[in-house]
Amino acid sequence: MKLDSQEIEARFRRHAVRVTRQRAAIYAALADSTSHPTAEDLYRTVKREHPMMSRNTVYYTLGVLRQAGLVQEVNVGHEVARFDGNVTVHHHLICLGCGQIVDVMDDGLNHLAIPSRQARGFQVLGHRVEFHGYCADCQQAGLGAMEPRG
């Protein structure tokens, strides 16, 4: 979703995040994207308007935003880290073919529990569900048409 700079500034202040042009640009790029971009993706996008932008600043800023709760990190397998401007509780659907990640919002999935006998004194704070499969395009391309799980 396109955010104007006023809204971005307001969110930063609400989360006690110091406002700078670089941060606003990085956050805007992330909020604007429906995919789940990597730090490198964001770096390339932001560099177009801020040629001096350093890769380092992108990593540092993502760290700050994540700690402030404005950004979520999504890790799939051992791939590079991806980021998500959607910080509401949600889950992910991941294509094993092309790697795309789709957000899944479902209240039912938000209320899973561990059988207490297995909880072993853990204080459970949250959970996330990751669905794996093949997207429509990858199925058409012949991937994933085989039997579910080898």
Place this chain on the structure above:
Amino acid sequence: MKLDSQEIEARFRRHAVRVTRQRAAIYAALADSTSHPTAEDLYRTVKREHPMMSRNTVYYTLGVLRQAGLVQEVNVGHEVARFDGNVTVHHHLICLGCGQIVDVMDDGLNHLAIPSRQARGFQVLGHRVEFHGYCADCQQAGLGAMEPRG
């Protein structure tokens, strides 16, 4: 669980994995461990009995075993990869304090579905659930006693 070399050999053959001493040692170390060791952990363990063992061989072997379906890779956040000799469908409970990973087996968790309107033509093959929280020890150490989620 302790596996004898006969059982290991049998499993390898069943999965068309060539039997070598190194592989058997790596697989035995993994099956013997209740934690979810990293490649480095396994390397150090196995090196005690096989001083010539190369780190490379551990990675290569874990790749082979994973492809054969004898081993599962568990990734938590952006930490180093961990491995699991338990290849039945199961889920994980992760301590945010000490990083320990506990297996969770529950049939209910094995039957989650995405609301079809969100599935967008995906062919879903499986899913995994990751619970996050603090283990009993970390709670006692003062971690995690605060409110769930900031």
Place this chain on the structure above:
DNA sequence: TGCTATGTAGGAATGATTCCTGTCTAGTGA
């Protein structure tokens, strides 16, 4: 406007993982 804590840029460092290459060996057929 000036001060100072904090942010930024750029380059170096780190470290898990992968790649490369020469040597070795498990498994097979004779």
Place this chain on the structure above:
DNA sequence: TCACTAGACAGGAATCATTCCTACATAGCA
């Protein structure tokens, strides 16, 4: 038992996302 060969192993180099270091710049406050 022996020789052959595809595949496995060891060791070192390479990769590459991420983090660390440091000097300079600037947001936000007084």
